[in-house]
Amino acid sequence: MIYLDHHSTTPLDPVVLEEMMPYMTERFGNPSSMDHSYGHEASVAVEEARARVADLVGARHDEIIFTSGATESDNLALVGVARRYADRGDHIITCATEHKAVLDTAAYLERTGRRVTYVPVDGFGMVDMDILEGAITPQTVLVSVMAANNEVGTIPDIGMIGEVAHRHGVPFHTDAAQAAGHIHMDVEExxxxxxxxxxxxxxxxxxxxxxxxxxxxPAVRLDPIMYGGGQEGNQRSGTLNVPAIVGLGKAAQIAQGAMADEARWHCSWTKQMMDMFGGVGGVLNGHPESRLAHNLNVRFPGVDGKAIINTVSDRLAISAGSACTTETVEPSHVLLAMGLDEEEAHQSVRFGLGRYTTHEETVRAAEIVLDAVRGISRQ
Ligand SMILES: Cc1ncc(COP(=O)(O)O)c(C=O)c1O
Structure with a gap:
């Protein structure tokens, strides 16, 4: 079995697991219980993890809040800002190709009376900068645009979007779930x-x-979305998940050293796969250059993507798009926003390479998919 669904999730790095283990057994203290050494050693571990995550993105250590994942982070960002700055305005700008964690949170805010502008993208999934800037009003309290798309891998010019938002005095949020640890991210730059x-x-x-x-x-403030013990500077209550946080910190530290090499290999391997898919008329979805090196989203004209995925599923783990939106037969909202029609969207398949993927596996995977495409076309 070859696993090429790394946008859905990645395997745990064994070094990360090793670092986590003591915090699941003998070092079980609560980092908020500083009256004894158990709490103290847990707190030291959490602060080290905080520093490692901060270093990955060029932040100060005290600017990192731990959450249960990017879904919660997106919810806290959008809802937290909308509530905190309610006296300043009621308008948020985001993008049509965002993950559901942002889109559904924006939809919730609309139901509570806020206004949301969904900026369109071009055929490569790039945000229309003129429409984005034109949408900013004195009531805009947040611009939220993802750093890398989870389906087609497109990387917008995040620096430019941040600059435009700041020029108008509006805070800028980015969902970097697919970008952090894969491409260079720096909150200042x-x-x-x-x-x-x-x-x-x-x-x-x-x-x-x-x-x-x-x-x-300037400082940005958020209203909390959960209330309780006041952990994480009152911004995210709840006892910290120390082993997981230690794991996140170690993963961030490893990624910082590994991502440039990984991107170099993945870039040449996905290019080779795309060349092979050209033989059956495969078309690349997403931006040809400004893209995640380990992503490949391909449309096979006239062939149903789900049929390909089902045909290869005993040898190859690939997907039709976002696994995070659970089982759905809806066409991808990302591909539709990029101008594909429903039929074209259903003809698309996503590959995501990873740290442990070998070159041999990528060639084998491409051959398996080519066989499946030819077989389905003959039927
Ligand atoms: C862009 C993006 N945002 C948010 C999420 C949700 O992340 P989590 O699983 O950590 O909640 C995902 C997961 O696929 C994602 O790709």
Whole structure:
């Protein structure tokens, strides 16, 4: 079995697991219980993880809040800002190709009386900058655009979007679940005020993530969405999941050192796969250059993507798009937003390479898919 669904989730790096283990057994203290050494050693571990996550994205250590994952981080970012700045305005700008964690949170905010503008994208999945800037009004309290798309891998010019938002005095949030640990992210360079991060997309454990929140020049404030013990500077109550946080920290540290090499290999391997798919008329979905190196989203004209996935499922783990939206037969909202029609969207398949993927596996995977495409076309 070849696993090429790394946008859905990544396996745990064994080094990460090793680092986590003591915090699931003998070092079980609660980092908020500082009256004894159990709590103290847990707190030291959490702070080290915080520093590692901060270093990955060029943030200050105290600007990182731990959460249960990018879904919670996105919810906290959008709802937290909308509530905090309610006296300033009621308008949020986001993008049509965002993950459901952002889109459904925006839809919730609309139901509570806020206004949301969904900026369209071009055929490559790139945000229309003129429409984005034109949508900003004095009532706009947040611009939220993802750092890398989870389906087609397109990477928008995040720095430019941040600059435009800041020019109008509006905070900028980016969902970096697919970007952090894979491409260079720097909150200063890219004018980012709030950023969502997930551990299980970068070889860390599931159920843990982080939110970067700018503390100066200028500080951004959030209203909490959960109430309780006041952990994480009152911004995210609840006893910290110490082993998972330690895992996130280690995953971030490893990714920082590994991502440039991984991207170099993956870029040449996905190019080779795409060349092979050209033989059956495969068409690349997403931007040809500004894209995640380990992503390949291909449309096979005249062939149903789900039929390909089912045909190869005993040898190859690939998907039709976002696994995070559960079982659905709806065409991908990302591909539709990029201008594909429903039939074309259903003809698309997503590949996601990973740290442990070999070149041989990518060639084998492409051959398996080519066989399936030819077989289905003959039927
Ligand atoms: C872009 C993006 N945002 C958010 C999420 C949700 O992340 P989590 O599983 O950590 O809640 C995902 C997961 O696929 C994602 O790809």
């Amino acid at each position: 890219m004018h980012i005020d709030i950023m969502s991060i997930s551990a299980h997309k970068m070889y860390g454990p599931k159920g843990v993530g982080a939110l970067y929140v700018r503390s100066m020049r």
